[in-house]
Amino acid sequence: MMNPTLASVAQAGPDDSRVRMFHKLRGEGVGIFSGAMILLTVLVAVMAPLLSPYSPDAVHLASAYLAPSPLHWFGTDDLGRDVFTRVLFATRTSLTIGVVSVLIGGSIGTVLGLLSGYYIWLDGIVMRLMDILLAFPGIILALVVVAVLGASEFNVIIATAIFSVPGFARLVRSSTLVAKQAVHIDAARTIGASNSRIMLTGILPNIMGPIIVQTTLRVGVSILISAGLSFLGLGVQPPTPDWGAMVSEGQVSIWTAPWISIFPGLAILYTVVSITLFGDWLRRRVDRKSVAGVKGP
Amino acid sequence: MIAYVIRRLLIAVPVVIGVTFLSFMMLHLVPGNPAVIMAGVGASAQDIARIERQLGLHRPLLYQYGVFLSHLVHGNLGTSISTGRPVAQEIAQTLPITVTLAICSTVLSILAGFSIGILSAAKQGKFADYSATLITLFGLSMPSFWLGVMLILVFSVKLQWLPTAGWNGALSVILPSVTLGAGAVAVIARMTRSSLLEALSADYVRTARAKGISETWVFLRHALRNALIPSITVIGLEFGILLGGAVITEDVFAIPGLGRLILSAINARDYPTVEGAVLVIGLMFVLVNLVTDILYAVIDPRIRYS
Numbered sequence: 152m153m154n155p156t157l158a159s160v161a162q163a164g165p166d167d168s169r170v171r172m173f174h175k176l177r178g179e180g181v182g183i184f185s186g187a188m189i190l191l192t193v194l195v196a197v198m199a200p201l202l203s204p205y206s207p208d209a210v211h212l213a214s215a216y217l218a219p220s221p222l223h224w225f226g227t228d229d230l231g232r233d234v235f236t237r238v239l240f241a242t243r244t245s246l247t248i249g250v251v252s253v254l255i256g257g258s259i260g261t262v263l264g265l266l267s268g269y270y271i272w273l274d275g276i277v278m279r280l281m282d283i284l285l286a287f288p289g290i291i292l293a294l295v296v297v298a299v300l301g302a303s304e305f306n307v308i309i310a311t312a313i314f315s316v317p318g319f320a321r322l323v324r325s326s327t328l329v330a331k332q333a334v335h336i337d338a339a340r341t342i343g344a345s346n347s348r349i350m351l352t353g354i355l356p357n358i359m360g361p362i363i364v365q366t367t368l369r370v371g372v373s374i375l376i377s378a379g380l381s382f383l384g385l386g387v388q389p390p391t392p393d394w395g396a397m398v399s400e401g402q403v404s405i406w407t408a409p410w411i412s413i414f415p416g417l418a419i420l421y422t423v424v425s426i427t428l429f430g431d432w433l434r435r436r437v438d439r440k441s442v443a444g445v446k447g448p
Numbered sequence: 449m450i451a452y453v454i455r456r457l458l459i460a461v462p463v464v465i466g467v468t469f470l471s472f473m474m475l476h477l478v479p480g481n482p483a484v485i486m487a488g489v490g491a492s493a494q495d496i497a498r499i500e501r502q503l504g505l506h507r508p509l510l511y512q513y514g515v516f517l518s519h520l521v522h523g524n525l526g527t528s529i530s531t532g533r534p535v536a537q538e539i540a541q542t543l544p545i546t547v548t549l550a551i552c553s554t555v556l557s558i559l560a561g562f563s564i565g566i567l568s569a570a571k572q573g574k575f576a577d578y579s580a581t582l583i584t585l586f587g588l589s590m591p592s593f594w595l596g597v598m599l600i601l602v603f604s605v606k607l608q609w610l611p612t613a614g615w616n617g618a619l620s621v622i623l624p625s626v627t628l629g630a631g632a633v634a635v636i637a638r639m640t641r642s643s644l645l646e647a648l649s650a651d652y653v654r655t656a657r658a659k660g661i662s663e664t665w666v667f668l669r670h671a672l673r674n675a676l677i678p679s680i681t682v683i684g685l686e687f688g689i690l691l692g693g694a695v696i697t698e699d700v701f702a703i704p705g706l707g708r709l710i711l712s713a714i715n716a717r718d719y720p721t722v723e724g725a726v727l728v729i730g731l732m733f734v735l736v737n738l739v740t741d742i743l744y745a746v747i748d749p750r751i752r753y754s
Contacts, residue, residue: 298714
């Protein structure tokens, strides 16, 4: 994707140093802003019990379906549980699933991509396997895994991890194909460095940029997929608070108590927007660096 | 051209075989005896034995796969455990609904995606561009099921313009199409914007401007034409993704499509139905991507030689 900042700078007229400064500040601002949004989400996840006087699972049938008020900021659900508290606690579930599944799937995909980019004979086999995984639209692949293994938090992590593998494998493979042409790889081979050493110290550090960008963006996608599974009743099982499951529970009473669905969805939106913004910003930075690297000596 | 098509077809063959094998293996990867699970709680030994025989589970694995393939060629996808009807018949009933929904969503996302993308490239760095960026950001980050529920809240509950659920009449298609297509709108808009900006900075556009052609004409005739080509790939890919995403949309709006069939089959542990439906979705996805790639090569001859 073309870099909008660079393009507009290129078109800027005589006054361009000030324009560049403005664009640079705005560019960094997005990173700081979205980083702060993510930090807030993490803090909420860690400090959830301190932020609310209620328990996420305490049932009070007498106070069911209460509208948002100073006492219950996001209202209460069909069992009288405080929606605000449940939204806070569900942050833990979502972040854990999102991060852990991407770390697992990303590691497997990175190893596969590195191997198939490095060894030509492996390339065909590994990439056809990835094609087969990619032949199923993401949510279907995750559904199949959960259908086979059963619905639980652990299996959702596995399902989402498998779903992340092909993307990483493809990305790392194509980066490896480029990186292994570099002069320092030839040099390493000449002095007799082993293949694994070349891959781990010669290639991997040089392709970390795109991998980190992909990891960030994938966390957002994985949170959406796992929330989707929970919405379908095939993800995290009740009574564990989960955003997707809460939206689904709230849909039943959408006529009378829409707040049960509204707030968990806003929480997903907030989290994924911050991750996407941050990931896009990272990508622009990495792209700029690699462009500079090509031009440099 | 023919060489390219043949090469592309050959690449698709192992993928198709893999898709059939993966769908077939699903049942066998279920921990424990699938016949016991499918028979349900309190099933008699005869029930279990009957299901085992029906599925041919006592045969060697490769033999079973062979039978599966030969049945598949004859359009036989097995029998549903929960309804007792042929799985192919169940799919034939639900698939048209899902495809209709996916087509409506695709048309909608092409119209909206192109408009937003073109507008934001034409007004680059202006207010319209930033608004468009914001819209696509939300489109990419919004869970579709929540968007669906919110649309129901606004248009069905509050305004009472459109039905909350079901699949009868044109009005009931609107909300599901928007729900399903929102993500694709964002993807197509982003793609259109970036390829348009790339085209606008290309040499041939500079030449066209140097010739003194009006800016509007340069934009429409030179930049837009070339910029729309990459978007075709994205549209093909998105159509496949929409077929899968329909699972969630159909659940939100209680639409009796293929997605709902898969869901209820999963909940009923009706593995033959899940297997068949997943297989059909996988094969359609492969087919759509194949057609997209070939179409792309027809429109842009440069692709064939790279």
